[in-house]
Amino acid sequence: MGEPDIIQVFVPLKVRKKNGRPKILPPADYRPSEDQTQDPHVLRAIGRSWGWRRRMEAGEFATIQELAETVGLAERHVSRQLRLAYLAPEVLKRLVFGREVSAVTVMQLSDCAGLPWADQAGVVFAGRVQAPRRDADNR
Numbered sequence: 001m002g003e004p005d006i007i008q009v010f011v012p013l014k015v016r017k018k019n020g021r022p023k024i025l026p027p028a029d030y031r032p033s034e035d036q037t038q039d040p041h042v043l044r045a046i047g048r049s050w051g052w053r054r055r056m057e058a059g060e061f062a063t064i065q066e067l068a069e070t071v072g073l074a075e076r077h078v079s080r081q082l083r084l085a086y087l088a089p090e091v092l093k094r095l096v097f098g099r100e101v102s103a104v105t106v107m108q109l110s111d112c113a114g115l116p117w118a119d120q121a122g123v124v125f126a127g128r129v130q131a132p133r134r135d136a137d138n139r
Contacts (some may be wrong), residue, residue, distance in 0.1 A: 049084035083110040087118035
């Protein structure tokens with residue numbers, strides 16, 4: 001019997017720390033393919049936010065602070081992520097069911113939830129990031 005065929009593949013990646021966690025970075029000349037799928041972090045964050053929303057609406061928690069303590073996360077983080085449950089139905093449909101790739105991060109996506117529903121899709125899928133509008137009374 002001869003030696004088994006062995007194929008070695010070299011993938012040039014860099015490992016950097018981001019927020020205290022290792023992150024694998026692609027080469028500088030890497031261009032993502034056109035058939036790229038939705039970021040799993042976005043999908044996970046949306047799913048989590050809907051779970052939290054249902055639990056809040058069911059009366060399991062009276063405040064975001066109670067929810068945050070129970071799930072073991074910072075209140076600010078839970079509050080920001082909870083906004084994802086209030087994205088426009090069109091945006092949710094395109095992200096979750098269509099698996100369309102968004103042009104924004106999870107944090108920017110949560111900021112988009114403060115925009116009118118009619119404006120959200122343009123921001124999320126075209127990358128026109130803007131802060132939610134605030135009235136002088138709401139500051």
